[in-house]
Amino acid sequence: MSIRIDKSKCTGCGACTRVCPGNLLQLVGEKDGKKSSIRCSRDCWGCCSCIKECRFQALQFFLGADIGGHGAVMTFKKSDGLNEWEITLPTGEKKIIAVDPKNANQY
């Protein structure tokens, strides 16, 4: 359970670093080349607060192999008012689950 940071997508905006409930994310690097970085992958709670802040889908959430992860990753984006979660399976196949924040859970 943790997150990976796609440095090619990260713009260094810093939004994710401000919300982690464990202060795990920080910007690292020189002046214009700052990128988000996780202090210790093992310390991540898996709350997904950071990936919800990233407007560039640079943050990928994954399950550790010790808890049944097979290599899939999940990103998040807001689209037409919906919360869109995109899961990329190890085969490259993508699945999108959209959740309407205006609707309550049925269970």
Add this chain to the structure above:
Amino acid sequence: MILKEEIIETDLLIVGGGTAGCYAAHILSGLNPDIRITIAEKANIKRSGCLAAGVNALNAYITEGHVPEDYVAYAAADAEGIVREDLLLSMSRELNGVTHDLESLGLVILKDEDGEYVSRGWRNIKINGENIKPILARAAGGKNVRIINNVNITDLLWTDSENGRTVRGAVGFSVLSQKACKFSSKAVLIATGGASGLYRPNNPGFSRHKMWYPPFNTGAGYAMGIRAGAEMTTFEMRFIALRCKDTIAPTGTIAQGVGAKQLNSRNEIYEQKYGLKTSERLWGTVTENALGNGPCFLKTEGIDGKAENDLYRAYLNMAPSQTLKWVENGTGPAHENVEIEGTEPYIVGGHTASGYWIDDSRRTSIAGLYAAGDVAGGAPQKYVTGALAEAKIAACSINAYLNSLKADNGSAPAEFPVKEADAVIAGYEKHLSLSTPAFSADEIEEAMQKIMDQYAGGISTGYRYSLAGLKIASKKISELIPLSENLKASSTYDLMQIYEIKERLTVCQALIAHLEARKETRWHSFQENADFPDKDEKFEKYVNSRYENGKFRIILRPLIHAGEKYEHQN
């Protein structure tokens, strides 16, 4: 001097900007715009604490046809009578009011065609709780509220007089910069949540922080209260959650939402055999596993495709890892039962009754010091709305307290124990200047978790403990304390990790003292004393403690029932 110093003067300091902390600021700033309120939060209030990922339901709400007294009766029975009925009653009376307030602040609550809330059982309503924390954080931002994020509080400050002990503020440091903060405050509300990470967790390796309770709620509020001599109650009633295997995601959505029963590997529904109280559901699962009937599951096979898709969405709103697991494994709950396991034990006053010993105004045994939410004891089954209810009650009491101080003293500044504050900061600087430590904070944490697991009733012993084991636990934990004093910090982030382990060690010491004192088994699994395997009516009492001269003094107190009024006596 390594750290810059900042001094912050305020009327009320709220330690921890989580559920209770944010809501207390919201209520008090609405009640009295002249009071200066400061929230000191170790992370950032937008997503900090239990609510970071979202929640799926409001677990405490009184539906049509029921009264607050029903909720008190339910919580008291579930906890085998060891509850403060007075606290539960005043909390239960506020549950619906705070729910309506939450809705007006923007929380989405499921309604039927008549506009009534849709309930899950008689005390539980369905919501979209993904953004519940950002909603509360926004509500906390009144004009007279100063929010200081990324400041980790470690110690309370107080003075003594013939009238007893009075809180005077707190000390902490910035997690992001080389700065120490002294807070001079007329009242303090502790709202730091409970404690996780005391015991070896379910996933001790790479996913060690994939636990149910936030790994960042380390029991700081308990530890600073213990060191300040505040009375604590019922630490021995640990909370052990029954959760989805590996992801440790909540199970209520499946169990109550789609009515899934607990099933063993011999295809038997076993839950009735053990009883349906919170601790019994867990104990049943532990026992089935011990009998060789495990693994155990929630029986979801056969639910329809729509229900499965609704569950995917519900989990994304509170525990996204579970949905990822289902999708990634290619087997959703419609085709595969959901395996369940018990977590490591936590200390959480919002689920069980551990925490500060408070009166009905939510004042602790120290004047000016109040507690609300998971850090406050006596009232289990609090959940989100109970934490809000307590925050509201505390905010009203603090308003009255500050008004009475003003009537007595005008706006004279409160006393501030400078020497004690400086000593705390000197402690920070010691860690920041050490050069050759023997161990790292991580290593001490692992040692602590192993000791607690093996000798104080962790997962590996099926949660049972013996007095002989506790003796060893007590000795070994106290041996770790001097080691924790010699940990080296290169940054204030490291310093936070050092204080987290120190807090946990203090909480472990209190917990061991409480487990030892309850010479019976009051709750299966939560407090299963192998030397006294039965319930004993002699222990229809609260086990309380005060830390005095380096030792825990145990105080057994008689039960307080609804309608009775408890007042602190110094």
